[in-house]
Amino acid sequence: MTDGTTGGQLHAEWDRVCGRMRTEIGEAAYRSWVAPMTVRGVHDGLARISVPTRFMRDWIVAHYADRLQSLWNDEDNAVHSIEIFIQSDRPAAAADQESPSRRQATKVPAKAATTANVVDQISASLDSRFTFKNFVVGKPNEFAYAASRRIAEAQSVTFNPLFLYGGVGLGKTHLMHALAWHIRERDPSRTVIYISAEKFMYRFIRALREQNTVSFKEQFRSVDVMLIDDVQFIAGKDSTQEEFFHTFNALVDQGRQIVISADKSPSDLEGIEERLKSRLNCGLVADIHATTYELRLGILQSKAEQMSVKVATKIMEFLAHKITANVRELEGALNRVVAHSELVGRDITLETTKEVLHDLLRANDRRVTIEEIQKRVAAHFNIRMSDMHSARRARSVARPRQVAMYLAKQLTSRSLPEIGRKFGGRDHTTVMHAVRKVDELRDHNSGFAEDVELLRRMLEG
Numbered sequence: 001m002t003d004g005t006t007g008g009q010l011h012a013e014w015d016r017v018c019g020r021m022r023t024e025i026g027e028a029a030y031r032s033w034v035a036p037m038t039v040r041g042v043h044d045g046l047a048r049i050s051v052p053t054r055f056m057r058d059w060i061v062a063h064y065a066d067r068l069q070s071l072w073n074d075e076d077n078a079v080h081s082i083e084i085f086i087q088s089d090r091p092a093a094a095a096d097q098e099s100p101s102r103r104q105a106t107k108v109p110a111k112a113a114t115t116a117n118v119v120d121q122i123s124a125s126l127d128s129r130f131t132f133k134n135f136v137v138g139k140p141n142e143f144a145y146a147a148s149r150r151i152a153e154a155q156s157v158t159f160n161p162l163f164l165y166g167g168v169g170l171g172k173t174h175l176m177h178a179l180a181w182h183i184r185e186r187d188p189s190r191t192v193i194y195i196s197a198e199k200f201m202y203r204f205i206r207a208l209r210e211q212n213t214v215s216f217k218e219q220f221r222s223v224d225v226m227l228i229d230d231v232q233f234i235a236g237k238d239s240t241q242e243e244f245f246h247t248f249n250a251l252v253d254q255g256r257q258i259v260i261s262a263d264k265s266p267s268d269l270e271g272i273e274e275r276l277k278s279r280l281n282c283g284l285v286a287d288i289h290a291t292t293y294e295l296r297l298g299i300l301q302s303k304a305e306q307m308s309v310k311v312a313t314k315i316m317e318f319l320a321h322k323i324t325a326n327v328r329e330l331e332g333a334l335n336r337v338v339a340h341s342e343l344v345g346r347d348i349t350l351e352t353t354k355e356v357l358h359d360l361l362r363a364n365d366r367r368v369t370i371e372e373i374q375k376r377v378a379a380h381f382n383i384r385m386s387d388m389h390s391a392r393r394a395r396s397v398a399r400p401r402q403v404a405m406y407l408a409k410q411l412t413s414r415s416l417p418e419i420g421r422k423f424g425g426r427d428h429t430t431v432m433h434a435v436r437k438v439d440e441l442r443d444h445n446s447g448f449a450e451d452v453e454l455l456r457r458m459l460e461g
């Protein structure tokens with residue numbers, strides 16, 4: 001069973017670990033989380049522990065695994081890691097004989113057991129990093145954060161539903177998981193379900209096929225808090241929408257809390273029935289805006305701290321300036337830079353950052369649109385936006401127009417014909433001419449060169 005440890009020794013060790021855990025976390029938490037664990041053996045320093053449900057596994061991994069491991073390591077320094085996995089098929093009697101601590105499992109309160117069951121059947125697992133503590137609050141997300149926090153802490157239902165919306169990678173899922181973690185932690189007896197709308201749809205369709213929609217409905221209706229992510233996915237799926245609507249109404253009528261996310265506001269969701277839209281609009285609607293430079297910088301600092309790495313302010317500022325699309329990409333950029341520096345064993349510099357993120361930076365640069373360029377350039381030279389498209393050939397408008405074409409070529413991935421089209425349907429040779437002309441002027445007129453450079457930096461920043 002183990003290397004050098006007998007079964008009896010193993011269980012004696014485990015019992016001592018359990019005893020210390022019980023003192024640390026209290027009787028209630030001990031009974032809910034630690035007692036149902038079963039030690040399956042130790043191999044090469046890896047202790048394998050099973051728990052009956054996925055819900056339990058997620059919870060234990062997020063909250064207790066590190067502590068358990070270190071306590072066990074104190075008992076027996078050959079044990080240096082633990083693995084928690086799901087196994088629920090074992091008869092209780094055999095378990096009792098095997099481990100004294102296992103006997104506690106039967107004492108888990110009945111309500112907690114059913115909760116775990118429903119949660120386990122329906123809920124997707126929660127990411128342990130997605131907590132309120134790890135969420136950086138700034139202007140673009142403060143309202144959505146405050147609303148989520150309020151619901152997580154409320155004793156009774158306040159706004160129903162809470163509807164969170166915003167673009168990709170701005171923290172919707174993070175906030176929902178944080179809300180779920182918070183409620184589960186505060187009151188493990190409440191049934192909190194987190195599911196993507198896509199999963200909901202899939203399960204409903206399966207229930208239809210297997211002709212057990214009744215039990216499908218029952219499951220959802222025993223839920224205290226239901227979080228449904230990415231609801232835009234059920235747009236246009238009539239029967240799923242219908243079922244969703246019924247489940248939704250039933251839960252709201254029973255005073256259960258619902259939280260929904262989508263990439264658009266309820267009114268802007270296409271392919272969603274009017275009555276569902278208006279119901280979604282009934283509670284509190286909170287949007288997450290695009291990130292600001294300050295928020296991006298804050299997030300980078302927080303992530304670096306979490307990873308316990310030192311990254312120079314200059315580098316973080318550079319990243320916050322450059323990677324603007326969404327937080328997921330920003331995180332990815334930081335991870336790549338850090339991984340690279342660890343691999344080659346050298347500090348992160350601006351040069352290596354640019355090198356490592358070459359492709360990502362280019363993709364972000366490309367996101368400058370021709371319209372933005374036109375707007376900036378028009379404002380800079382004090383001409384009207386419409387002159388970017390007009391046929392006027394006076395130098396005072398033609399020159400700025402050429403600068404805008406030049407910048408469009410430099411800063412976007414658009415082809416010459418595409419650029420021409422955006423400038424009042426001009427020919428690609430006109431664009432080519434503009435690019436040459438601007439290059440030439442830059443070489444001979446330093447004031448002009450500075451103007452162009454300034455515009456370029458503003459657009460890239």
Ligand code: ADP
Nearest residue numbers: 134135136167168169170171172173174327328
């Ligand atoms: P969405 O669901 O809106 O597409 P996610 O919630 O999956 O976005 O967020 C993408 C990534 O960015 C996740 O790793 C998340 O932890 C991180 N993230 C987003 N917003 C924040 C924030 N304000 N603070 C910390 N991390 C964030």
Ligand code: MG
Nearest residue numbers: 172173174229
């Ligand atoms: Mg998401």
